[in-house]
Amino acid sequence: MDIIIVSPSLNPNENVSGISSVVQFIISSNPECHYLHFELGKKDRERGGWRRIPALAGRYREWKKMLESHPDAIIHYNLPLSKPSLLRDPWFIRYALRQKRKIVIHVHGGLFLTAPCIPGSLKRIMRWVFHQDVPFIALSDMEKDILQKRFGAKSVIVLPNCVDLTDATAFAKENLLRDESKSLRIGYLGRIEPNKGMTELLTACQRMKEEAMPFTLVVAGKEQTSGDYLPEFHSRLGENFEYAGLVSGRRKCDFLRSLDAFVLPSYFEGLPMSLLETMSYGTTPIVTPVGSIPQVVKSGVNGIFINHHDCESIVEAIKQVNEDRSLLRRLGEEARKTIFNEFSPKQYIENLNHIYADLDN
Secondary structure, eight states: OEEEEEESOSOTTTOOOHHHHHHHHHHHHOTTSEEEEEEOSOOTTSOOGGGGHHHHHHHHHHHHHHHHHOTTOEEEEEEOOSHHHHHHHHHHHHHHHHTTOOEEEEEOOOHHHHOSOOOHHHHHHHHHHHTSSSEEEESSHHHHHHHHHTTOOSEEEEOOOOOOOHHHHTOOGGGTOOOTTSOEEEEEESOBSGGGTHHHHHHHHHHHHHTTOOEEEEEESOBSSTTSSHHHHHHHHGGGEEEEESOOHHHHHHHHHTOSEEEEOOSSOSOOHHHHHHHHTTOEEEEOOOTTGGGTOOBTTTBEEOOTTOHHHHHHHHHHHHHOHHHHHHHHHHHHHHHHHHOOHHHHHHHHHHHHHHHHO
16 A cells, blocks of 8 residues: 655654654554655754745646555555644645545644634634545544544544653663662753743753752753854753754664753643654653653652643642652652553554554545
8 A cells, every 4th residue: 555644854864853753653663554755844054934835836837746656555644733834734735625536634733722812824724724625643542533523624534742761671771670779861852942831841950050950951852943042051051961853774773761850841732753662662641741751741640740831830740759759759650661561562553554444445
C-alpha cells in the first residue's frame, strides 16, 4: 500500500518538530506500507511570512506532480492547528479533495485547538477543513470531543501518539543506583521558544540557584530564534546548566537515560512525543495540563502538574521531588508503567493500518 505522508523535514538538523518525530516513528515501524514523504513546512533557519510565498508556490506544483505520479496512493496529511499551517495547508488539502483522493487528516493539537478566541478568518478556514467528509485522527478523547463539538468534524478516530520503546525496554532507573545526595538532573527536550514556557523555566531555575538548591538543568533541542534563550541560560545559571544540542539516535537515548525529571511548561500542546519518550525511561514529568497531556499524566500519580505562565509552581514542584526522592522514584515508575501499558507501538501501527484499510475499501 502506497501512502503519501505530509510533514515538515524529517532531518532533525533542519527541523525540530514533534510531528516529524511522529512521522519518523510511523515510517520506521510500519513495514506493511510504502511511505512517500512529501515535505511541507518551514525549516528552522528559514524565514517565515510573505517571503515564503514563492517557495510555497513551488511546493504546490510539486504536490500536483506527486499526486499525479501516484494516483492510487492514500494521503496521510499531518495538520497542526497553528496560524501558518491553517493559512497554508487547506490549499493542498483542497487540491487533493478535488482530485477525489483518499485522505486522512491527522490533527496534532496547536494553539487554535483550545484557544478561547480564534480570529474570524481562521475560524472559517477551520470549519471548512473539519466539515469535509474525510476521517480525522485526534490524539485523545478530549481532542475528539473538541473537533466534533466546536468545529463540526463528522468522523474522528482517536489514535494517541506512540514512541519506539526498544531502548527504554532495556533500561530501568534502578540500574543507575543514583546517589540521592547528588543534584537533581532536570531535562527539557524540544523547540526552545516562548510558547514552550522557556521564560518561566529560566526564571524558576535562577531562583533555585539563588536559594542554593543543587540541580542541573539539561536542555536539548534548537532555538526557534538563535540567541533568544541559550545565552541567558548559560549566563544566569552557569554550572547549573548544560546544553545538549540536537540529540538523536544513541545520543538521544543517553540523554533520556540521564534524567530524573522532565519539565515542560508549555502554554499549549497536542500530545508531545518528548513527554512520552521521557516517561518511558521512568523520568518524572513536571508539566502544564494543556492539550492531551492530562490524558496521559495524572498529577500525584505519575507526574506533577504546574501552572502555565507561573515560574513559582515550577520551583515548588522541583523542590518537592528534590526533597522527597522516594516520591520522585514512585512517580517515575508509574510514568514508565503508563507508557508500556497504554502506548504499545504494535497496537498503534495495527490501528493506523485499519484506518488506511477502511479508506481503501
